Amino acid sequence: MYNSTITEYEGNKSRKLTLRTENGKNSILDQPPKENIPAVQPLIWRNIIAIPVLHIITIYLFVTRYNEAKFWTWIFTISYEILGGLGITAGAHRFWAHRSYSATLPLKIMLTCFYCMVGQTHLTKWIRVHRTHHRYTDTSADPHNASRGFFFSHIGWLMVKCHPAVKEGSKNVDMSDIAADPVIRFFDKYYLPIMFSLCFVLPTLVPVYIWNETWIVSIGATISRYLVTLNAAFAVNSFAHIWGTRPYNRNLKATQNPTVSFFTFGEGWHNYHHSFPWDYKAAELSLYRLNLTTAFIDFMAWVGLAYDLKTPSSEMIDKFCAKRGDGMGLLKPNVK
Template identity: 45%
Template structure:
């Protein structure tokens, strides 16, 4: 759920973020019914940058036949690292506290999260908590009731609705601020993004196996980044609109197998919004859920602990009470 990269160098974090976002909210209305605000201020810089990124990604496709196979494998490996920085890191660890991670794992996930370039851990996690608490209202940063385009990418093209900011201030984020890894990444976010999102993916193929800098940059940085953004956005858009609702038919999020494939386990979205504390975000555990595989492996290595799970009786009772009757 990326947004623009802002200057993260000021402390305290809460007050700095609140002041910045208050100015970004502009003069938007604050109707809380989930409809579109009366007035939208377009952030033209984001429109231009995202357009250029996707044009560059489209151009990158013509370079695929010209690149070395190792470069394509490296680009996919960087995609997986990028995804883990969001799914296992900002989402399941920091947003939901669904498991605990020791310092080396938190450092790794923070570096991978910078490779993702989807806002720093603090802002990503805070906005995601708002998304869960006020889902499909004006306080939801990517409210799916405003349509597929808005929930996918359009929310980045307009200033945040004032309700997002006001409701965000009411959430307890002291756990995020207490983590030195989160504070460090936020303070040095711009530097970490330049290094992890662009320099490392570009320089490794050039240095290790002689790939051209041109191919490395467009394939391992630009194309990989654009694909990872859209995969994440599909969780906000497609997984809130298309699929079944076996756990709670009264909420918008759905079970979407295609999103699950792309987002390495994040498409079991009706389950996730019903049991947001579950570290696996799915009833089915290891059933194509690479993020769950990763967290389980980290537990086996002693780097993660205290995985939270919804119990089978709890799941079955909820299905019977609020599910749509689908499998």
């Protein structure tokens, strides 16, 4: 069995950020202002072109070929997507970005392989972006600042160069634990061949050579899985920062969004997560309600691969809600 550790969270005491304003002067801010800081952000044309084209091709392949896919292709693709999603939620997010629990070496390697199956970016970069997002949420130093609207927070932030505030803010993010991790160092060093093999090559070859799926269907399934996983991850930055309730902290854009939680294995309980980012459950709801990631971590703890699971006490949560919540109430039983 595992031990669940209750930890008091002090938060980020220092949110200093150096910004160069339009008149060329530097100013030190406790945190960036809520309004957008004007800045020139050059367009990334390859992303502007590639992202829509990839979506169009994928939609076309799915609409014209989905009925040709064999039963095992559906099962394999969905299973592969789930494992890759856990690589983000249980791995890059809850384990590495927030250190909400500890993991043994075999679990670290497994989670990193799962993460490479989704084809996003180097783990170190993903973690730095996410830690910057939490340190400067809803400000100009937030890489996918929800204050700039749905499109920007969902995918527009990938179509422009980083805001200067993001570059400066990311320098204040402590990444020493990540730099010291030999698993991340290895996978970052060989990320491109590992990612390409696990995200695109393997899932395309398996259906073709194991149960004689056609190449066009197998390729379409691989690309469809890739885009679904990407958009599910982006939905946490967009949908879960716009629509939903804010029972834990009414001052944050992050919301409680059950639909996003369904597609992201528990990452849509986002108002809670931004209030208690170090909780391994990323939610207060029990019975694994729309939270496959928590069930996975609990299972890993049960078999001895995860330990020191961090979570707050119910009293701590109730006090936090009473002080900062929007008063809309919570759909929850007692904490599991």
